[in-house]
Amino acid sequence: MATTLSRHDVVRRSAGRTSYRFGSPLRRSQRIAGYVFIGPTFALFLAFVLWPILYTAYLSLTSWGGFGSPRFVHFDNYSRMLHDPVARRALIVTLVLTGVTTAILTFLGLVTAVLVNVIWSKVGVVVRTILFIPGIVSFVVSAVLWKLIYDPNIGTLNRLLGAIGLDSLQHPWLADHKTVLPAIVVVTVWGGLGFNMLIYFAGLQSIDPNLYEAAAMDGANTVQQFRHITVPSLRIVTGLIVSLGLLNGFKAFDVIFVMTGGGPNHGSEVLGTYLYSLAFGSTSGSIPQLGYASAFSVVTMVLCTLAVIAQLWLTRRADR
Amino acid sequence: MRTKWIGKSFATFVLLPFCLLMAFPFVWMLLTSLREQNTIFNGPIIPRKFTGVAYKNAWTSIDFPLHFWNSVWITSVTVIGVLIFATLSGYAFAKLDFPFRNTLFVLLLTTLMMPSTALIIPLYLELKSLGLLDSQAGLLVLYISGSAPFAMFLMRAFFQTLPDELIEAARVDGGSELTIFRRVILPLTRPGIATVVIFQFLSTWNEFLIANTVLRNTDALPLQPVLFTLMGQYSTNWPALTAGLTLSVVPVVIVYVRMQRQFVAGMMLGAVKN
Numbered sequence: 386m387a388t389t390l391s392r393h394d395v396v397r398r399s400a401g402r403t404s405y406r407f408g409s410p411l412r413r414s415q416r417i418a419g420y421v422f423i424g425p426t427f428a429l430f431l432a433f434v435l436w437p438i439l440y441t442a443y444l445s446l447t448s449w450g451g452f453g454s455p456r457f458v459h460f461d462n463y464s465r466m467l468h469d470p471v472a473r474r475a476l477i478v479t480l481v482l483t484g485v486t487t488a489i490l491t492f493l494g495l496v497t498a499v500l501v502n503v504i505w506s507k508v509g510v511v512v513r514t515i516l517f518i519p520g521i522v523s524f525v526v527s528a529v530l531w532k533l534i535y536d537p538n539i540g541t542l543n544r545l546l547g548a549i550g551l552d553s554l555q556h557p558w559l560a561d562h563k564t565v566l567p568a569i570v571v572v573t574v575w576g577g578l579g580f581n582m583l584i585y586f587a588g589l590q591s592i593d594p595n596l597y598e599a600a601a602m603d604g605a606n607t608v609q610q611f612r613h614i615t616v617p618s619l620r621i622v623t624g625l626i627v628s629l630g631l632l633n634g635f636k637a638f639d640v641i642f643v644m645t646g647g648g649p650n651h652g653s654e655v656l657g658t659y660l661y662s663l664a665f666g667s668t669s670g671s672i673p674q675l676g677y678a679s680a681f682s683v684v685t686m687v688l689c690t691l692a693v694i695a696q697l698w699l700t701r702r703a704d705r
Numbered sequence: 706m707r708t709k710w711i712g713k714s715f716a717t718f719v720l721l722p723f724c725l726l727m728a729f730p731f732v733w734m735l736l737t738s739l740r741e742q743n744t745i746f747n748g749p750i751i752p753r754k755f756t757g758v759a760y761k762n763a764w765t766s767i768d769f770p771l772h773f774w775n776s777v778w779i780t781s782v783t784v785i786g787v788l789i790f791a792t793l794s795g796y797a798f799a800k801l802d803f804p805f806r807n808t809l810f811v812l813l814l815t816t817l818m819m820p821s822t823a824l825i826i827p828l829y830l831e832l833k834s835l836g837l838l839d840s841q842a843g844l845l846v847l848y849i850s851g852s853a854p855f856a857m858f859l860m861r862a863f864f865q866t867l868p869d870e871l872i873e874a875a876r877v878d879g880g881s882e883l884t885i886f887r888r889v890i891l892p893l894t895r896p897g898i899a900t901v902v903i904f905q906f907l908s909t910w911n912e913f914l915i916a917n918t919v920l921r922n923t924d925a926l927p928l929q930p931v932l933f934t935l936m937g938q939y940s941t942n943w944p945a946l947t948a949g950l951t952l953s954v955v956p957v958v959i960v961y962v963r964m965q966r967q968f969v970a971g972m973m974l975g976a977v978k979n
Contacts, residue, residue: 418886423794425789425790429849430813430816433846434816434851438824497720497723514965519727521907522957529950530734533946636822665918675830678826685822
């Protein structure tokens with residue numbers, strides 16, 4: 386084996402140096418294989434990812450009900466967005482929900498990971514599994530489950546409150562403007578915590594234990610160790626968790642669509658649910674507003690791109 | 706040593722109640738599904754009598770086997786399709802040398818994060834003009850093309866861990882690129898393939914938005930949209946509703962528990978490379 390390798394190295398190196406411009410048979414077959422191997426994926430990508438992105442960007446500049454051809458209207462859809470109270474509310478709710486859930490998920494993810502990391506490892510395995518299971522069931526399942534919990538008449542939450550004598554706190558949780566958003570945050574955190582905990586946990590495991598020993602020798606207490614070793618070591622992980630949190634927030638749809646449908650009275654409307662009802666929600670029998678809805682697609686894509694850029698930026702700063 | 710013990714006890718003390726809280730919705734789901742319908746309004750919180758009649762109701766009234774089979778079929782085809790596309794292209798991007806490799810890779814990467822929420826309108830219109838609306842074939846095309854880039858990204862990370870010498874030795878021995886890929890590379894990437902399989906299984910099984918939008922023909926629907934309609938129909942028959950949820954979750958939990966290790970390993974790799 387060793388001889389084959391070294392003999393081969395010589396062949397390859399000389400071939401690479403001398404005949405690169407003419408393309409040696411080895412290189413040519415690699416080039417062909419390269420294009421053949423990526424070809425199918427790339428074709429699908431062009432047809433069902435890149436084209437839709439460009440098409441929706443174009444549609445966002447038109448007015449179209451789905452029949453005939455789209456009418457070009459420049460940036461009318463975007464200026465309409467600025468004057469549409471529901472659109473403004475949807476944008477604000479999206480940003481607020483995203484910010485709050487990301488902050489809670491990042492904080493709780495770190496706290497639970499630290500706790501799981503110090504616990505007896507056998508208990509830790511069980512805890513990790515329990516915390517993670519909510520993240521592997523579908524959003525539909527978790528949304529329906531929580532809808533049952535929040536149900537005003539026979540919901541679990543109100544029944545439990547009644548059972549312990551706190552009837553005064555019983556509430557139509559999803560039907561009230563004030564409580565519907567916190568209720569959604571709870572569901573999102575419930576579903577997303579396990580993932581963040583697991584990533585933080587892996588991050589904690591990769592920190593060199595000698596660092597802590599050295600710090601302890603120098604007389605640093607637990608809190609100081611946490612601040613000066615743990616937190617800086619987890620910078621890249623935190624960047625990842627924050628940006629994934631932002632992405633998930635900006636694209637939020639399933640849980641809200643199933644639990645509230647954006648209600649009550651647009652109280653929990655986000656960009657995703659609003660664009661969906663504009664394009665597909667024929668409940669009012671109105672004509673689909675594909676152009677206007679596409680403008681929300683574009684806004685969502687811009688926000689997601691910003692989240693990715695934010696992550697790159699956070700990671701680069703961590704490298705310094 | 707003593708401080709360590711205190712730390713562990715403290716962590717347990719905080720985590721155990723928290724775990725109970727996190728598990729509560731599932732416990733409640735099971736309890737409700739085993740309840741008798743007439744006890745959901747005013748019966749005791751923990752039912753005195755358990756019955757499996759709700760499972761029978763859920764099973765027959767929405768034709769559960771049909772939709773379950775639809776989900777199994779759609780998920781299997783998607784997993785296999787994604788696997789074929791992703792291993793081939795992931796390998797090419799990791800190990801083959803061809804012009805514009807990096808440009809093409811960056812192009813695929815930049816669109817990786819585009820959510821289906823934002824693309825649902827053009828995708829719907831595209832399927833409509835291709836005549837694939839309301840067919841599982843159309844749904845499969847969207848699932849495979851939407852997931853292949855991310856799976857490619859994961860597989861590329863796995864292929865990069867293999868030494869170049871291996872491939873070059875095989876080339877010198879005269880293997881064609883396809884033979885090398887099949888005989889030398891694929892057998893070594895079992896862990897990577899396992900990771901893609903479980904990721905893809907979970908995300909396809911759980912997908913709701915696209916399925917609910919492009920399929921209107923009830924018989925073709927996978928489970929998730931059906932569970933959603935079930936919620937509307939059975940707004941008061943909670944035992945049947947929760948029984949349906951429980952049945953839909955069983956495969957997911959089984960797969961997760963059996964493949965937990967690959968899942969966690971793959972997540973770490975994905976996370977680190979991201």
